[in-house]
Amino acid sequence: MKRPQHLLSISDLGTDGIAEVLRVAEAFAEVERRSVRKVPTLRGKAVATLFFEESTRTRLSFETAAKRLSADVLSLAVAGSSVKKGESLRDTVETVEAMGIDAIIIRHGSSGAPHRVAQWATRARVINAGDGWHEHPTQALLDCFTVRQVLAERKGAVPEELGIDCFAGLRVLIVGDIRHSRVARSEVLAYSALGAKVTLVAPGSLLPPSLEGWPVTVAPDFDAALGDADVVSLLRLQAERGSGSYVPSLREYTAGWGLTARRVELLGEDAIVTHPGPMVRGVEIASDVADLPRTVATQQVTNGVAVRMAILFLLLGGEWPGADRHD
Amino acid sequence: MAERERSHTRPLGGVFVARSQVLSPPEVQRALTRMSHEVVERNGGIDDVVLVGLQTGGVPLARRMAEILGQIEETSLRVGCLDVAFYRDDIGLRPVLPEAVTDVPWDLTGKVVVLVDDVLFTGRTIRAALNAVNDFGRARAVQLAVMIDRGHRELPIRPDYVGKNLPTRRDEMVDVGDEGVWIGTLESR
Numbered sequence: 001m002k003r004p005q006h007l008l009s010i011s012d013l014g015t016d017g018i019a020e021v022l023r024v025a026e027a028f029a030e031v032e033r034r035s036v037r038k039v040p041t042l043r044g045k046a047v048a049t050l051f052f053e054e055s056t057r058t059r060l061s062f063e064t065a066a067k068r069l070s071a072d073v074l075s076l077a078v079a080g081s082s083v084k085k086g087e088s089l090r091d092t093v094e095t096v097e098a099m100g101i102d103a104i105i106i107r108h109g110s111s112g113a114p115h116r117v118a119q120w121a122t123r124a125r126v127i128n129a130g131d132g133w134h135e136h137p138t139q140a141l142l143d144c145f146t147v148r149q150v151l152a153e154r155k156g157a158v159p160e161e162l163g164i165d166c167f168a169g170l171r172v173l174i175v176g177d178i179r180h181s182r183v184a185r186s187e188v189l190a191y192s193a194l195g196a197k198v199t200l201v202a203p204g205s206l207l208p209p210s211l212e213g214w215p216v217t218v219a220p221d222f223d224a225a226l227g228d229a230d231v232v233s234l235l236r237l238q239a240e241r242g243s244g245s246y247v248p249s250l251r252e253y254t255a256g257w258g259l260t261a262r263r264v265e266l267l268g269e270d271a272i273v274t275h276p277g278p279m280v281r282g283v284e285i286a287s288d289v290a291d292l293p294r295t296v297a298t299q300q301v302t303n304g305v306a307v308r309m310a311i312l313f314l315l316l317g318g319e320w321p322g323a324d325r326h327d
Numbered sequence: 328m329a330e331r332e333r334s335h336t337r338p339l340g341g342v343f344v345a346r347s348q349v350l351s352p353p354e355v356q357r358a359l360t361r362m363s364h365e366v367v368e369r370n371g372g373i374d375d376v377v378l379v380g381l382q383t384g385g386v387p388l389a390r391r392m393a394e395i396l397g398q399i400e401e402t403s404l405r406v407g408c409l410d411v412a413f414y415r416d417d418i419g420l421r422p423v424l425p426e427a428v429t430d431v432p433w434d435l436t437g438k439v440v441v442l443v444d445d446v447l448f449t450g451r452t453i454r455a456a457l458n459a460v461n462d463f464g465r466a467r468a469v470q471l472a473v474m475i476d477r478g479h480r481e482l483p484i485r486p487d488y489v490g491k492n493l494p495t496r497r498d499e500m501v502d503v504g505d506e507g508v509w510i511g512t513l514e515s516r
Binding site: 026317 | 410412413414418424425427428429430434458459462463464
């Protein structure tokens with residue numbers, strides 16, 4: 001099994017690694033259900049969040065996770081930092097590391113920024129909390145975790161018992177702005193590593209320029225694809241990355257690619273709808289659809305904390321079983 | 328923590344090679360019966376008693392004790408499971424991973440908590456368990472039941488109910504399972 005130093009991409013984990021994260025996250029989900037939702041596991045460790053892009057849930061989720069593990073959390077508000085005075089990313093990272101930070105959680109508008117940070121970091125572990133169009137690994141992990149939770153609940157089983165077998169042959173349909181979506185990239189890697197069959201559906205302009213090497217198929221017709229989906233993963237139009245100019249208008253986008261009340265009827269009875277948030281009601285998802293029991297966006301947010309606790313624990317405190325250690 | 332699990336983790340990694348049997352399965356059952364009677368005697372019944380098995384070695388023993396206690400007192404007893412991985416003091420020093428999900432679905436405030444584990448060794452698992460129990464409420468008392476006390480304590484912890492005291496060498500290994508209790512050594516792979 002791979003034993004990554006950092007979590008930069010889903011591919012750092014491999015199938016066994018993803019399975020391990022899901023298993024450990026289940027133990028942390030139990031901590032979340034207690035009345036005292038805190039364990040002393042990472043006492044004395046310090047975690048810094050460096051968010052060069054705005055975020056509500058990811059940042060809160062990571063900070064909550066770190067605090068539940070008793071780690072100290074420092075968050076750098078870029079707007080009020082020396083970055084505004086022209087300090088480079090490298091110098092910022094070196095400054096943070098010089099303070100004895102054990103993990104750097106970074107979100108950056110440029111794809112690959114966390115990889116650079118990982119090269120510069122000498123002892124801190126680096127966690128990618130979303131980089132440009134590239135990846136958002138913890139989001140994909142919590143999506144998988146949530147899907148398994150729902151499948152287990154329906155079977156009246158404990159999620160752990162399902163292992164990762166429940167993903168074998170699972171039909172996942174990813175819809176929308178795939179071109180600009182880091183969530184889509186991480187989801188494709190995670191779901192397919194677990195054995196699911198991933199299909200993409202999007203306007204041609206919002207598909208990546210090349211899908212070579214991606215373990216996916218592209219569905220020509222959204223309506224037709226809905227009936228065959230076990231999981232529908234909706235994505236937000238990334239307006240801040242210029243998606244607006246890739247579609248004629250939001251209304252037309254909704255008409256063609258939004259999950260409307262009519263389209264929901266085309267879904268199988270058991271199909272699950274996921275959304276990484278923030279949802280833009282009325283664009284990629286109709287407001288009524290967002291509130292259906294099959295839409296698990298809120299559950300995803302809840303699970304995000306447990307999954308991020310697992311990641312922090314595995315990188316900072318735990319050990320990847322079976323991994324060879326040479327030190 | 329079951330020593331069986333310890334054997335899978337470094338720096339103690341290796342294969343458990345059994346040398347001799349310490350307790351046969353019927354002897355384990357008799358020990359559990361005696362310990363259950365001691366629990367009843369000491370607490371004057373089992374009204375406020377809850378059993379908490381430590382994952383994973385202590386859980387089956389806790390379930391068996393609950394069954395016996397149920398027969399003695401003609402009532403049913405609640406059994407919780409506790410994984411202490413998150414409370415250990417050696418996180419980062421050796422591989423520590425949760426083995427199973429904790430399940431203590433009640434407030435322990437005012438209860439008499441009997442922790443059940445298979446082997447008592449350094450006492451560090453129990454130290455971690457005491458911290459964990461505290462997070463589920465302020466128990467009126469916490470007692471400790473172990474099948475084997477093998478000595479070599481590193482902390483001021485002692486058991487209240489013991490199946491068998493077993494003097495061991497530090498490098499030996501004790502295994503509690505369906506085949507009874509065995510002592511052996513860890514051979515490198």
